[in-house]
Amino acid sequence: MDNYTSRLADGVWRIEVGPFTNAYLIAADGHSDRDGLTLVDTGVRRSGPRLVRSVRLLGLDPRRITDVALTHWHTDHMGSAARFTMSSATPEVLVGRRDLPAVNGTQPRPYDAAAAADVTWLGRRLAAVITPGPAVASPQPLDDGDVLPRAPRAVVVDSPGHTLGHISLHLPDDGVLLAGDVVSSVGTFTRGFGFTRCALTHEARTLERLSRLEFDVLAPGHGPPVVKGAQSRLARLAQRAAAARPPSAA
Numbered sequence: 001m002d003n004y005t006s007r008l009a010d011g012v013w014r015i016e017v018g019p020f021t022n023a024y025l026i027a028a029d030g031h032s033d034r035d036g037l038t039l040v041d042t043g044v045r046r047s048g049p050r051l052v053r054s055v056r057l058l059g060l061d062p063r064r065i066t067d068v069a070l071t072h073w074h075t076d077h078m079g080s081a082a083r084f085t086m087s088s089a090t091p092e093v094l095v096g097r098r099d100l101p102a103v104n105g106t107q108p109r110p111y112d113a114a115a116a117a118d119v120t121w122l123g124r125r126l127a128a129v130i131t132p133g134p135a136v137a138s139p140q141p142l143d144d145g146d147v148l149p150r151a152p153r154a155v156v157v158d159s160p161g162h163t164l165g166h167i168s169l170h171l172p173d174d175g176v177l178l179a180g181d182v183v184s185s186v187g188t189f190t191r192g193f194g195f196t197r198c199a200l201t202h203e204a205r206t207l208e209r210l211s212r213l214e215f216d217v218l219a220p221g222h223g224p225p226v227v228k229g230a231q232s233r234l235a236r237l238a239q240r241a242a243a244a245r246p247p248s249a250a
């Protein structure tokens with residue numbers, strides 16, 4: 001294990017792929033690469049070598065990465081996905097159904113497709129410059145309630161807000177919630193970075209729904225895992241979001 005890697009539960013690791021940016025790794029059999037590994041998010045375009053090195057230092061074979069699950073299309077999460085599909089591992093890429101067109105390249109400007117009122121002001125300004133990472137050929141869609149094919153203890157939870165097709169992964173038996181960018185723990189624990197949110201009307205509901213799940217470890221896309229009172233802290237965040245945006249606006 002290197003300095004960039006930490007263990008969240010048996011067979012579940014966090015890999016820091018860049019400053020404050022995480023990927024996660026799930027072993028299908030709970031400890032080894034025998035039945036395959038699922039990589040959750042891939043960092044930016046240049047994160048591939050560090051990811052591979054970290055997987056090796058865990059004593060695992062990166063060629064056993066059979067699946068890459070993406071929480072959403074942003075380039076700091078799908079950046080190295082295409083590169084992985086071209087490696088000898090040839091993993092399947094999985095993504096929330098509504099983020100599929102951004103990941104396979106058929107919708108290179110996803111912000112334009114979101115309703116204008118549902119995107120932050122800054123999000124609209126940034127629409128011209130924020131584009132997905134290198135497109136992935138034939139990613140497979142994930143829907144709410146699906147389990148990951150080679151990591152069936154991870155359940156897909158639709159969590160629109162940061163992007164329309166954003167998903168989180170709940171591992172109930174491990175007490176882990178991989179929340180993606182629904183929340184961030186860089187510095188303070190807060191909602192995901194505001195300026196890139198593109199489905200605002202969904203956000204409060206998503207926070208509320210995730211806060212009702214059972215977990216001890218809340219692992220975001222950016223920043224360290226939240227382990228102390230994670231569920232109640234998320235519940236408070238959900239309450240604040242609901243108060244800021246009454247349900248009638250949804």
Ligand SMILES: [Zn+2]
Pocket residue numbers: 074076077181221222
């Ligand atoms: Zn991110």
